[in-house]
Amino acid sequence: MSLPHRHDQDTRAEPITDVLARIQVELEDIARRIDHNQAAIAKTTWATGAADRDYVKAMQDADLSAQRIAGIADFLRAIRGASLPGWRVDTSAATGALKLTELARAIGSTTEAIERKDEAAAGNVDLF
Template identity: 30%
Template sequence: MSNSPNDPGGNPNEPLNDVLERISGELVDVAELIERLEPLLSNDRSTEFLASPDHMRIMQGIDLAVQKARGLATFIEGIGDRLDADQLVDISTALNLITLEDMKRRLRAPIHEAPSADIYQKASGDLDFF
């Protein structure tokens, strides 16, 4: 019987450190997506925006969100690095709570694909309705 989490007849358990590594990667991806908002908010009007306290609070909030996402990613990765590979977890129920299919797919199994931030950057001009 297979131990693959993608095999419905197999054991759904997988190493917790692998799961935490994938979660960490998703948080880094979130940070990169947020960082890409900053240039849009200052686009050729930086002097005007710098004079606006409201705009500065928004920019500081974006920066804080990026720092928090990266900090959480590092924290989770650090925990995962210290776990034994034989510590297993079944993430099936938790995955059912996620509505974004591409994120669910990346969290489900260790696949090697470009992060969302890279995919959306290259898909400029494309539009997905959700």
């Protein structure tokens, strides 16, 4: 984070409120997708899975994960509201650390073009 922007500062710095807003939107989307997926899975599997303690715990964990992620989004919204408009941050290094292209494009630095990442570096997708 840096002090309010001056003309001689790095031009890659952007308002922290913009960065927080992008992260907040992404977290809200993740929470929504978890809720949607959990409901779809439960609709198909609840009749047979409800008797399995591990299944019920996994469904409860998914629900709690969605709630926690939505809570973090709300927390970031509050911080954004309390942030001074002149606060700026250069997120280029953080953007470079993201392994998923679409995530980098969604929350990463808006001052540089995001090129396609090596998605294999992010890990395998487990299909059951």
